[in-house]
Structures are given as C-alpha cells and as structure tokens.
Amino acid sequence: MVDFPVSQDSLPSSLFFLTHLLLLLQSGELYSEVSVVGPGDSILAHIGDEVEFLCHLSSYRDAEDMEIRWFRSQASDVVHLYQEGQELYDQQMKQFQNRTELVKDDITDGSVTLHLYSVIPADEGPYGCRFLSSDFSGEATWELEVVGLGSDPHISLEGFKEGGIQLRCSSSGWYPMPLAQWRDHHGRCLPPETEDIIQDAQSLFSLETSVVIQGGTQSNVTCSIQNPLLGQKKEFAVQIADVFLPRTxxxxxxxxxxxxxxxxxxxxxxxxxxxxxxxxxxxxxxxxxxxxxxxxxxxAELGKLQVELDWRRAEGQAEHSILASHFAGVDIPVSNITSPQTMLNE
Incomplete structure (x- = not known):
C-alpha cells in the first residue's frame, strides 16, 4: 500500500474545489429536471367568486428575477405579467384589468399565486403560466370552467287550458345552459308544453317552461332546474286542489x-x-x-189640369168683358132683368 502525503496547507483548497464541483454537478442535474407545476388540469369556479392560480417550480429555486406570465390560449393574451421585479399592468387584457392580484411571498422558493376576482362566464377557457430566465423556460396549462346556480324557480298559474290548468316556471342567472324538468308527486316526468331559454349580454341564461296538468295524481307538480356541470338543481313544488281542476x-x-x-x-x-x-x-x-x-x-196630370183650368178661367173672363161692353149704358128695368142665360138665349 502506498501512502500519498497530504500537506495541511493543501487540504482547505482541495475541499473547496470538491465542494464547488459537487454544487456544479447538482445544479446541472436540477436545471435538467426543473419544470413548472400549475394548479391542475382544470379548475371549477362559481360566477362572482374568486379563483387562485398557483404556479411553482418543481424544485426550490429563486424566481424573483425571472419573468412570470399568466396568459390565456396564447402567450400574447396576458392575464398578469411579472417582469424584472415589477408587475406590468399595461400589458394586461382589458378583461382582466383591476381584477388580478399577485401573491409572491414565496417567490424565492419558486412559488407564486395569482388571484382572479369576480369570475364571469367570459373567463371560461384555457390558461397557462410561464417562468422565463436566461437559462430556463417552462410553462404549465390548465382549463377554467365557470358555473352559475340561478335563482330559485318561480311557478305561476296561467289559467285553464285544454281541459286542465297551465303552469309556468321561470328562473334566471344560470350558466351554462340549464336543464328543466316537470315531475308529478310520483317522480314521473311530465312533457312540457313550451320551453324558452334566453342568454343575456353577460352570457347568463334565463329559462321559462310551461306545462298543462289534469286532475288526479298530477295535481302535485314539481319544477326542477339543474346545472349540468355541477349536477346541482333547484326545485319548487306546487299542489293544486282538484276542485280547481276541470273534470269531464x-x-x-x-x-x-x-x-x-x-x-x-x-x-x-x-x-x-x-x-x-x-x-x-x-x-x-x-x-x-x-x-x-x-x-x-x-x-204631371195635375199640371195639365191646372193649365186647362187657367185657360177656361181666362176664356170666361174674356166673355164677361164682351157682355159688359155690349150692355154698357142700357137701362134695364129691374122687373125686366132676366138671368144672363136668358139674355144669352135671346
């Protein structure tokens, strides 16, 4: 066995060299194995609530000097941007302005959390976070699903129709599109007469559905509206006495x-x-x-008669005038006065 002499003066420098070499080797292994971990494959958020996007490096590493970017379907659609120790709000999409907050208490350990407030239906879709430095780049992606439970159903009595009573059920504020169902007290489905679903400017759904019920077992009716993503539903039941139902x-x-x-x-x-x-x-x-x-x-006949009468009258007046002129100045004794007819005869 051969012994190599080791000087006391060379021992510290050898230890420093070995330590430095070991750190370099470990750093190389860490760089090759570091990845970005996101909040998961999908996140479910209720409308109006707050949601957290936690992103961190798989191995402890200071990310304070890195660029950290939250984005939508592509990196240019910026949700929030941290760069050179500052948050650049002017790079944000308009949709997310004044709605995000970055928590970087553990950024030196490679962990940061982005809070998104007042979730709306338009926030639904793909998201990602990216860590970027001169010697590292990695990202993680996930899906945000947005749901909303609407208002409690309201049932109103519309009146008599088709030998029964028409009921109308309405509710609003649902997302995504809800499912409506009428049931009797045995749980049997009743076919709706009408069903109208409207989406407003905020992408929320309002629903109106009606049914005509007859007497008997169907006098106890339930209107049920369900969110297909949550599997949760809201119901309202109404019982109508048979006396109000028309019978045949x-x-x-x-x-x-x-x-x-x-x-x-x-x-x-x-x-x-x-x-x-x-x-x-x-x-x-x-x-x-x-x-x-x-x-x-x-x-016409009267007119003719009138003409003839006028003619005869004129003729009579003419004869009277002739007689008057003939006997003018003749003194006729009264005893000798005879009728005009006698005179005419003479």
Whole structure:
C-alpha cells in the first residue's frame, strides 16, 4: 500500500474545489429536471367568486428575477405579467384589468399565486403560466370552467287550458345552459308544453317552461332546474286542489252536445230572420220606387189640369168683358132683368 502525503496547507483548497464541483454537478442535474407545476388540469369556479392560480417550480429555486406570465390560449393574451421585479399592468387584457392580484411571498422558493376576482362566464377557457430566465423556460396549462346556480324557480298559474290548468316556471342567472324538468308527486316526468331559454349580454341564461296538468295524481307538480356541470338543481313544488281542476263527466258531455245543437238552431233562425228582413226591405224599396213613379205621374196630370183650368178661367173672363161692353149704358128695368142665360138665349 502506498501512502500519498497530504500537506495541511493543501487540504482547505482541495475541499473547496470538491465542494464547488459537487454544487456544479447538482445544479446541472436540477436545471435538467426543473419544470413548472400549475394548479391542475382544470379548475371549477362559481360566477362572482374568486379563483387562485398557483404556479411553482418543481424544485426550490429563486424566481424573483425571472419573468412570470399568466396568459390565456396564447402567450400574447396576458392575464398578469411579472417582469424584472415589477408587475406590468399595461400589458394586461382589458378583461382582466383591476381584477388580478399577485401573491409572491414565496417567490424565492419558486412559488407564486395569482388571484382572479369576480369570475364571469367570459373567463371560461384555457390558461397557462410561464417562468422565463436566461437559462430556463417552462410553462404549465390548465382549463377554467365557470358555473352559475340561478335563482330559485318561480311557478305561476296561467289559467285553464285544454281541459286542465297551465303552469309556468321561470328562473334566471344560470350558466351554462340549464336543464328543466316537470315531475308529478310520483317522480314521473311530465312533457312540457313550451320551453324558452334566453342568454343575456353577460352570457347568463334565463329559462321559462310551461306545462298543462289534469286532475288526479298530477295535481302535485314539481319544477326542477339543474346545472349540468355541477349536477346541482333547484326545485319548487306546487299542489293544486282538484276542485280547481276541470273534470269531464257524462252530463257535461250531454250539456255540451245540447249547447252545440242550440247554437246551430239559433244560427239557422238568425239566418232565416235575416233573409225575411232582407226580402221585406227589398219589397219596401220596390213599393217606394213605385210610389215615387205614381207620384210623378199624378203631378204631371195635375199640371195639365191646372193649365186647362187657367185657360177656361181666362176664356170666361174674356166673355164677361164682351157682355159688359155690349150692355154698357142700357137701362134695364129691374122687373125686366132676366138671368144672363136668358139674355144669352135671346
């Protein structure tokens, strides 16, 4: 066995060299194995709530001097940006302005958390975070799913329809599109008569659905509205007494048949009366026209008679004037006065 002499002066420098070499080797291994870890494959957030995006390096490493970027489907769609020890808010998408907060208490250990406040349906979709330095680049991606439970269903009575009672159920503020269902007290599904779903400017859904129920077991009815992502639902039940539900019976059918027959008979009578009235009216108009015609003829005859009468009157006056002039100045005794007829005869 050969012993190599080791000097006391060379021992510290040898230890320093070995330590430095070991650190370099460990650093090389760490750099090759470091990755970015995100919050998971998907995150579920309720509308109006706060959501956290935690990102960290798989091995402890100071990230204070790195660029850390949260983004949407691509890196240029900036949700939040940390660069050179500062947060660059002017790079944010307008949608996320004044809605994010970066917590960097553990940034020296390679861990940071981004808070997103007041979640809205438009926030739904892919996200990612990226760590970038001169000697490292890595990122993680995930999906944000947004859900919203709407208002409690409200059932209103619309009135009688098709031999039953029409009920309407309404609710708003759902996301994504909800599922509605009517059931009786046995849990059996009732087919809806109508169903209208509307999405507003905030991408929230409002729903209205109606059903017509008959008497009997269906008088107890439940309106159920469910969120398909959460599997949660809201229900409202209503019970209507049978006394309010129209019933069918033999005497009712007979009454309806009789009523229909009477209505038909009344229609025939009205038609007959109308025909007689029109016939009488036409007859009256005809008589009126005939009377006007006869009246015209009568006026013409009267006119002729008046002309003849005027002519005779004028002729009589002329004869009187001739007689008066003939006997003018003749003194005729009263005893000898005879009638004009006698005089004329003479």
């Amino acid at each position: 019976s033999p005497w009712k059918r007979a009454f309806l048949g009789t009523l229909v027959g009477l209505l038909l008979l009344l229609a025939l009578l009205l038609k007959l009366v109308l025909y007689i009235f029109q016939k009488q009216r036409r007859s009256q108009e005809k008589l009126k026209k005939q009377a006007e015609k006869d009246k015209g003829k009568l006026r």
